[in-house]
Amino acid sequence: EPEVTQTPSHQVTQMGQEVILRCVPISNHLYFYWYRQILGQKVEFLVSFYNNEISEKSEIFDDQFSVERPDGSNFTLKIRSTKLEDSAMYFCASRPHSEAFFGQGTRLTVV
Amino acid sequence: GENVEQHPSTLSVQEGDSAVIKCTYSDSASNYFPWYKQELGKGPQLIIDIRSNVGEKKDQRIAVTLNKTAKHFSLHITETQPEDSAVYFCAPDNYGQNFVFGPGTRLSVLP
Numbered sequence: 001e002p003e004v005t006q007t008p009s010h011q012v013t014q015m016g017q018e019v020i021l022r023c024v025p026i027s028n029h030l031y032f033y034w035y036r037q038i039l040g041q042k043v044e045f046l047v048s049f050y051n052n053e054i055s056e057k058s059e060i061f062d063d064q065f066s067v068e069r070p071d072g073s074n075f076t077l078k079i080r081s082t083k084l085e086d087s088a089m090y091f092c093a094s095r096p097h098s099e100a101f102f103g104q105g106t107r108l109t110v111v
Numbered sequence: 112g113e114n115v116e117q118h119p120s121t122l123s124v125q126e127g128d129s130a131v132i133k134c135t136y137s138d139s140a141s142n143y144f145p146w147y148k149q150e151l152g153k154g155p156q157l158i159i160d161i162r163s164n165v166g167e168k169k170d171q172r173i174a175v176t177l178n179k180t181a182k183h184f185s186l187h188i189t190e191t192q193p194e195d196s197a198v199y200f201c202a203p204d205n206y207g208q209n210f211v212f213g214p215g216t217r218l219s220v221l222p
Binding site for chain 2: 033035043044048058093104105
């Protein structure tokens with residue numbers, strides 16, 4: 001069964017460092033998303049991506065964040081200068097139209 | 112933007128009993144109403160969904176009911192089992208746009 005895969009599963013980084021979180025969406029899907037979940041809290045929308053461009057982003061997705069789909073298969077989230085409060089689980093999702101399929105997440109720990 | 116609420120925030124039931132979680136939303140343009148289950152350490156996974164032209168949908172022990180006029184939909188789980196213990200999120204949306212998750216309901220099924 002096709003699935004969304006995310007790497008790495010866990011990333012530890014020093015405050016101020018850049019991180020790139022990687023996702024491989026399901027191949028025939030059209031919409032791609034990044035969400036984050038701070039421990040024990042709700043799943044928060046970051047950004048949606050369609051037709052090779054950002055279609056919507058939240059207030060959380062400031063200038064420190066960027067997304068790319070560099071090669072038609074990977075979908076990456078970059079955080080330029082990490083802050084302690086960026087520590088969270090980051091989930092990638094893709095959907096053909098209705099149902100969204102989520103990856104297992106990357107746990108980002110900023111120290 | 113969409114304002115999504117869930118009630119209750121936590122729910123404990125005895126194994127074999129039924130559980131009902133309600134989701135209310137604000138955007139009248141929403142036309143797709145999914146429920147996601149998140150187990151510990153995993154990404155959200157769709158368990159059932161309903162579209163705005165249908166009032167109720169059932170899949171074995173799980174059902175979803177929709178009241179579009181009142182802008183709420185509910186998840187019903189019958190004959191609960193310990194493996195139903197998880198956090199449940201609703202995420203109403205308007206196909207293709209970003210979908211906003213509710214704050215989640217932690218269900219505990221006590222053996």
